[in-house]
Amino acid sequence: MDDLYARYADVEVGEMFRQFFRAMEKTALRTGLLVCGSVDVAMDIVRAEEAGFSDMAVKEREEELAWFAVSDDHFALRRIIGAVVESGV
Numbered sequence: 253m254d255d256l257y258a259r260y261a262d263v264e265v266g267e268m269f270r271q272f273f274r275a276m277e278k279t280a281l282r283t284g285l286l287v288c289g290s291v292d293v294a295m296d297i298v299r300a301e302e303a304g305f306s307d308m309a310v311k312e313r314e315e316e317l318a319w320f321a322v323s324d325d326h327f328a329l330r331r332i333i334g335a336v337v338e339s340g341v
Contacts (some may be wrong), residue, residue, distance in 0.1 A: 280304075280310035281313055282320045286329055289322045 288334040298313045309315070320326050 258280060270307060277304045277306040277308050277313070278316055281316050282326070285317055285320060286326070286333070286335075289330075289335055291317065294321075 268318075281294070281298070283295065285291065288294055294317055295314060299310060299318060301310075304313060
C-alpha cells in the first residue's frame with residue numbers, strides 16, 4: 253500500500269478522477285461496440301450523445317471506437333463471445 257501511495261502521492265485528486273472517468277468512458281464505448289456488433293450503430297449513438305460522463309469530446313470517443321474496432325482485442329473478444337463473422341472464402 254505504501255508503494256501505491258508513493259507512486260500517486262504527487263497526483264492531484266481531480267486529475268486522478270479525470271483519468272478514472274476517461275478510462276470508464278473508454279470501457280463503456282468498447283463494451284457498447286462489442287455488444288451492438290456494429291461500428292456504424294455505435295458511432296451514431298456516440299454522435300447523438302451531447303456528452304459522455306468524462307471530459308472526452310465526441311471526436312475522441314469516435315477515434316476510440318474506430319481504433320478499438322480494428323484492434324486485435326476487439327476481434328479476440330468477438331471470437332470469445334461467439335460474435336465472429338466467418339469469411340465465405
